[in-house]
Amino acid sequence: MSGMVEKRGVGLWLTHAGLILGVLVIFFPIWLAFVASTVTQPEIVRPPMPLLPGDQFFENYREALVSGVNTPVARMLANSAVMALGIAFGKIAISLLSAFAIVYFRFPGRQLFFWLIFLTLMLPVEVRIVPTYEVVARFGMLNSYPGLIFPLIASATATFLFRQFFMTVPDELAEAARVDGARPMRFFWDILLPMSRTNIAALFVILFIYGWNQYLWPLLITTDPSMNTIVMGIKQMFPSGDDVADWPVIMATSLLAMLPPVLVVILMQKLFIRGLVDTEK
Amino acid sequence: MATVTLTNIRKSFGPNEVIHGVDLDVANGEFIVIVGPSGCGKSTLLRMVAGLETVTTGELRIGGERVNEKEPMDRNIAMVFQNYALYPHMSVFDNMAYGLRIAKTPKAEIAERVANAAKLLQLETFLARKPRELSGGQRQRVAMGRAIVREPDVFLFDEPLSNLDAKLRVQMRLEIKALQRKLGVTSLYVTHDQVEAMTLADRMVVMNAGDVEQIGAPLEVYERPASLFAAQFIGSPSMNVLRGTAAGALVTLANGAVIEAAVDAKGPVIVGIRPEHLAPDPQGPIALDTTMSEPLGWNTLVHGTMGGTDSELVASLAGVHRESELQGTMRFSVAASLTHLFDAASGRRLGG
Numbered sequence: 295m296s297g298m299v300e301k302r303g304v305g306l307w308l309t310h311a312g313l314i315l316g317v318l319v320i321f322f323p324i325w326l327a328f329v330a331s332t333v334t335q336p337e338i339v340r341p342p343m344p345l346l347p348g349d350q351f352f353e354n355y356r357e358a359l360v361s362g363v364n365t366p367v368a369r370m371l372a373n374s375a376v377m378a379l380g381i382a383f384g385k386i387a388i389s390l391l392s393a394f395a396i397v398y399f400r401f402p403g404r405q406l407f408f409w410l411i412f413l414t415l416m417l418p419v420e421v422r423i424v425p426t427y428e429v430v431a432r433f434g435m436l437n438s439y440p441g442l443i444f445p446l447i448a449s450a451t452a453t454f455l456f457r458q459f460f461m462t463v464p465d466e467l468a469e470a471a472r473v474d475g476a477r478p479m480r481f482f483w484d485i486l487l488p489m490s491r492t493n494i495a496a497l498f499v500i501l502f503i504y505g506w507n508q509y510l511w512p513l514l515i516t517t518d519p520s521m522n523t524i525v526m527g528i529k530q531m532f533p534s535g536d537d538v539a540d541w542p543v544i545m546a547t548s549l550l551a552m553l554p555p556v557l558v559v560i561l562m563q564k565l566f567i568r569g570l571v572d573t574e575k
Numbered sequence: 576m577a578t579v580t581l582t583n584i585r586k587s588f589g590p591n592e593v594i595h596g597v598d599l600d601v602a603n604g605e606f607i608v609i610v611g612p613s614g615c616g617k618s619t620l621l622r623m624v625a626g627l628e629t630v631t632t633g634e635l636r637i638g639g640e641r642v643n644e645k646e647p648m649d650r651n652i653a654m655v656f657q658n659y660a661l662y663p664h665m666s667v668f669d670n671m672a673y674g675l676r677i678a679k680t681p682k683a684e685i686a687e688r689v690a691n692a693a694k695l696l697q698l699e700t701f702l703a704r705k706p707r708e709l710s711g712g713q714r715q716r717v718a719m720g721r722a723i724v725r726e727p728d729v730f731l732f733d734e735p736l737s738n739l740d741a742k743l744r745v746q747m748r749l750e751i752k753a754l755q756r757k758l759g760v761t762s763l764y765v766t767h768d769q770v771e772a773m774t775l776a777d778r779m780v781v782m783n784a785g786d787v788e789q790i791g792a793p794l795e796v797y798e799r800p801a802s803l804f805a806a807q808f809i810g811s812p813s814m815n816v817l818r819g820t821a822a823g824a825l826v827t828l829a830n831g832a833v834i835e836a837a838v839d840a841k842g843p844v845i846v847g848i849r850p851e852h853l854a855p856d857p858q859g860p861i862a863l864d865t866t867m868s869e870p871l872g873w874n875t876l877v878h879g880t881m882g883g884t885d886s887e888l889v890a891s892l893a894g895v896h897r898e899s900e901l902q903g904t905m906r907f908s909v910a911a912s913l914t915h916l917f918d919a920a921s922g923r924r925l926g927g
Contacts, residue, residue, distance in 0.1 A: 466660035475678055
């Protein structure tokens with residue numbers, strides 16, 4: 295920090311006050327959720343709502359994790375993790391390979407295939423959800439991990455991103471590898487893949503969160519509560535009719551649902567920096 | 576160590592033929608420089624020898640063996656690219672060792688070969704570094720090291736010095752020359768820089784628009800250019816070309832001046848005179864209306880037009896001259912033996 299220009303005076307204090315206020319405003323709902331997850335049900339429904347954590351932290355979280363409302367939250371977290379990781383790794387593997395094919399090989403219809411992939415970018419999941427459901431149902435993949443993962447695994451966005459990245463890699467590199475005797479897949483593994491590390495890490499974060507936050511698709515194809523994912527599971531916790539919602543457990547579940555994406559972002563951030571600085575092997 | 580033989584090599588991209596039949600015999604250990612302006616097909620020719628481009632028709636032999644259909648790795652060549660093409664995520668050692676690893680060379684031998692190459696190129700202290708931590712000249716050396724460790728039959732250089740600054744280029748040029756002498760490996764070197772061509776080549780191949788204009792030793796090309804193109808491409812500043820009409824050994828230029836040529840000819844011709852062969856002579860037949868001069872220190876270039884015409888003329892005077900001496904009309908003469916005559920229509924050299 296010594297290299298930075300030091301600015302002093304009222305302006306600095308005002309700036310910081312403004313920033314702190316902004317953080318507080320954004321953080322407040324999360325704080326409320328946390329408070330609600332540490333008190334008892336009667337305390338929540340009796341106005342005014344408490345603003346300081348209660349003493350039910352362990353009880354509420356244990357109840358959420360072990361029993362939940364329909365399904366233990368631990369089970370839903372595991373389902374979500376399998377789905378999000380499956381989608382993230384699957385998308386990365388498929389899009390890396392398809393971008394490799396499109397950029398480095400001349401085959402008939404290469405441009406056509408690229409544009410076909412690109413076109414699917416314009417079709418959101420919702421548009422093709424009925425035919426997709428039909429296909430998945432006929433394959434007998436309802437209430438299964440493959441059913442959760444496969445329909446979401448192809449990614450035009452990631453293919454496009456890797457295509458753009460591969461196109462910035464000088465042709466001479468591929469030629470040098472060819473002169474060195476590397477076959478195409480060897481070039482892919484030894485040179486292209488390590489060079490894409492930072493892109494893969496960045497994409498992993500985005501895709502993990504994308505997979506984690508899937509709502510509509512799991513809602514459609516998982517009727518068995520033991521296959522519920524966490525994001526749709528929260529919704530399933532709301533009672534229908536006149537039942538009383540168990541707000542402390544729901545809030546605890548919400549906070550638990552947020553945890554993995556936050557962890558992924560924080561951990562991968564370190565990997566970004568290592569990828570960018572990259573001092574040792 | 577090997578010979579390289581190109582027999583009527585042609586290359587077409589779709590309907591466009593870009594190389595119109597090249598014949599070339601490269602002797603074992605010879606340093607051949609392929610030189611020409613951008614777009615003349617010199618890089619394409621080299622890439623065909625490397626196996627990175629297919630040969631449309633013709634035959635390519637390395638060490639007597641037909642290699643048209645072989646993959647680059649099976650041709651036992653090594654190539655140095657213009658932008659070095661080092662693998663950015665690998666250390667210098669790994670960059671040099673990569674080809675050997677693919678060839679499943681034993682570990683101990685890889686280490687030994689890389690160590691030898693690193694010693695030869697003074698890269699020993701950089702082996703653990705990544706390419707981005709090296710200077711341009713060092714990267715260039717790593718690229719050469721990668722070529723050397725493979726102990727190839729042929730080195731191929733594709734404009735290897737054009738990304739370096741002027742001073743480094745001179746130094747690396749000398750290093751490449753010394754290295755090639757030392758290793759004695761047959762080399763093909765592509766460049767657009769005539770100084771590199773003149774200094775490095777045992778023989779140079781002057782190319783223009785997909786055709787070979789001349790193949791010869793550098794001084795042979797300089798002294799006896801086979802075509803107007805070769806004459807103007809080699810030499811700096813470029814050769815003066817003046818239209819004229821020949822009758823025997825005398826050529827009448829456009830402004831009526833008469834100069835003596837080395838060979839007999841008849842009818843319209845083009846006279847070529849190198850700027851450095853124009854000798855100041857108050858009684859000389861060639862008049863130069865000066866427009867500007869460029870003092871370079873070791874010589875001075877005088878630009879202008881030939882008296883009474885608008886054809887450009889450049890003279891190169893040895894040593895330092897002040898601009899005040901170089902005003903108005905200057906007169907020059909030229910020794911008959913230093914003139915070149917070209918056919919006005921075909922641009923081919925006339926006479927021996």
